Amino acid sequence: MRSRRARLALAIAVLVSITFIILSARGSSTTARDTGSSVFGPFERLTSSVTKPIGNFFSSLTRIRSNEKTISDLQQKNAALQFDNRVLDGQSARGRQLQSLLKTAGIGQLTIVPAQVIAVGPSQGFAWSITLDAGSRDGVKTGQCVINGDGLVGRVSSVGRSTSTVLLAIDPSSSIGARAAKSSQIGIATGDGLAGLTFQLLDPMAPLKKGDSLLSFGSKNKQPFLPGIPLGTITDIKGATGSLTRIAIVQPFVDFSGLDVVGIVVAIPDRDPRDSLLPSSPKPAPTVTITISPTSGASSTPPSSARPTPSTPTPKPSKS
Amino acid sequence: MSLFWRRFLVAGIWIVAAIVIQNVILSQLPLPGATPDLLLVLVVGWAMTKGSLEGVIVGFVAGLMLDVIPPAVGTVGVWPLILAVVGYFVGLAADDGQRSAITPLVIVALASVASMGAYLSVSVLLGTSPMTSASEIIGQLFTQGLYAVALALAVLPALSLSIRRIEPTSPRW
Numbered sequence: 001m002r003s004r005r006a007r008l009a010l011a012i013a014v015l016v017s018i019t020f021i022i023l024s025a026r027g028s029s030t031t032a033r034d035t036g037s038s039v040f041g042p043f044e045r046l047t048s049s050v051t052k053p054i055g056n057f058f059s060s061l062t063r064i065r066s067n068e069k070t071i072s073d074l075q076q077k078n079a080a081l082q083f084d085n086r087v088l089d090g091q092s093a094r095g096r097q098l099q100s101l102l103k104t105a106g107i108g109q110l111t112i113v114p115a116q117v118i119a120v121g122p123s124q125g126f127a128w129s130i131t132l133d134a135g136s137r138d139g140v141k142t143g144q145c146v147i148n149g150d151g152l153v154g155r156v157s158s159v160g161r162s163t164s165t166v167l168l169a170i171d172p173s174s175s176i177g178a179r180a181a182k183s184s185q186i187g188i189a190t191g192d193g194l195a196g197l198t199f200q201l202l203d204p205m206a207p208l209k210k211g212d213s214l215l216s217f218g219s220k221n222k223q224p225f226l227p228g229i230p231l232g233t234i235t236d237i238k239g240a241t242g243s244l245t246r247i248a249i250v251q252p253f254v255d256f257s258g259l260d261v262v263g264i265v266v267a268i269p270d271r272d273p274r275d276s277l278l279p280s281s282p283k284p285a286p287t288v289t290i291t292i293s294p295t296s297g298a299s300s301t302p303p304s305s306a307r308p309t310p311s312t313p314t315p316k317p318s319k320s
Numbered sequence: 321m322s323l324f325w326r327r328f329l330v331a332g333i334w335i336v337a338a339i340v341i342q343n344v345i346l347s348q349l350p351l352p353g354a355t356p357d358l359l360l361v362l363v364v365g366w367a368m369t370k371g372s373l374e375g376v377i378v379g380f381v382a383g384l385m386l387d388v389i390p391p392a393v394g395t396v397g398v399w400p401l402i403l404a405v406v407g408y409f410v411g412l413a414a415d416d417g418q419r420s421a422i423t424p425l426v427i428v429a430l431a432s433v434a435s436m437g438a439y440l441s442v443s444v445l446l447g448t449s450p451m452t453s454a455s456e457i458i459g460q461l462f463t464q465g466l467y468a469v470a471l472a473l474a475v476l477p478a479l480s481l482s483i484r485r486i487e488p489t490s491p492r493w
Contacts, residue, residue, distance in 0.1 A: 021396070120391070122346070
């Protein structure tokens with residue numbers, strides 16, 4: 001008798017689950033997720049606020065030795081940057097004029113809501129997602145772009161009142177239109193878990209180089225992805241030029257396993273920020289859409305002089 | 321409050337607590353391989369104590385919660401399907417098997433490996449299969465089973481205690 005009821009319950013549970021799967025596959029799971037986020041997000045916030053300090057304490061214990069190395073690295077970097085700064089002072093006045101001429105947007109033009117990671121999806125789902133402690137009351141909406149200081153993190157997939165869920169760029173279901181910065185070739189960057197991203201060019205014959213940076217190409221109406229946000233560096237190219245299966249392995253700029261504070265882009269700039277968000281500020285790739293000067297050759301010169309790159313004369317501080 | 325509702329309130333608290341702990345604490349620990357699956361241990365423990373009928377119900381509700389509580393993404397309905405089936409079969413196995421100290425741990429390990437295998441299979445059927453290598457999947461399955469046994473050692477006695485508080489007649493292990 002008891003086992004008959006159990007069998008009946010199992011049959012019902014299986015049927016209801018399959019119904020959910022079908023409804024979800026048709027794309028109507030957002031409401032359930034948003035409700036789940038609103039109801040249970042606060043629990044995760046609370047637990048995180050209690051456990052985070054404890055976790056930070058223990059992780060800092062394990063990092064004491066590497067911290068010393070970090071400090072000396074940072075001191076060296078600081079010296080180099082101070083030197084660069086003096087060089088830049090002289091060029092900044094001219095740079096400002098060119099900047100306003102170009103009307104390119106810096107990262108400051110994006111309106112960003114900073115948020116902290118409070119929960120990470122378990123790895124057995126093979127899905128890469130995080131919960132942030134900012135929600136609809138902070139102006140976060142589904143489909144907004146999430147970035148951090150290094151580059152593109154992902155997009156908001158569901159929103160509760162005080163929390164939101166982000167689908168990371170390295171999730172296998174995430175595809176981002178991308179452009180190689182130097183060759184300007186466009187393609188699609190697909191997530192590949194902790195292995196990073198794979199980049200497939202739309203034109204199999206197009207040139208592609210190791211070490212080239214990958215920038216987001218931008219979505220329609222700049223949602224979910226803004227154009228020009230750094231994605232990663234091409235570390236390897238598989239397949240010969242011209243083969244349909246040629247893909248590039250991309251190492252993301254963002255450290256996805258160590259995400260902590262990220263920014264949700266809640267308002268987008270009026271104008272296209274182009275490539276001005278690249279971290280090491282190399283030459284922004286001249287795109288055909290920049291038509292600020294009457295001569296065609298001049299379009300690539302202002303960016304290179306406006307933002308002095310590490311490759312332009314930057315003597316090492318040891319020489320000074 | 322009737323015994324029936326008390327039992328489901330306790331189960332609900334356990335489920336939400338397990339998911340929150342799993343998402344906020346366990347998934348951020350620097351452990352190799354899979355995230356310790358606290359929720360699965362809970363479903364297995366409940367089914368072993370209370371039989372397959374409650375195993376199905378608790379498994380279904382727990383799976384649904386897991387698919388809805390942030391940061392869940394992907395298809396809603398896969399986990400309730402798997403955990404309901406796991407609850408049913410664990411309940412059956414616990415009904416007719418003679419108890420020893422090691423039996424629950426073996427059941428937990430088998431159930432955790434089976435649930436992950438089932439999740440991968442359903443993902444392949446739905447076309448949402450993760451593009452991961454075989455070696456990574458084997459590593460995940462192995463660590464999954466290992467962590468599940470370790471969690472079971474701590475969680476099963478606590479679960480059994482909280483069930484016996486509302487229902488002193490239920491079996492203990």
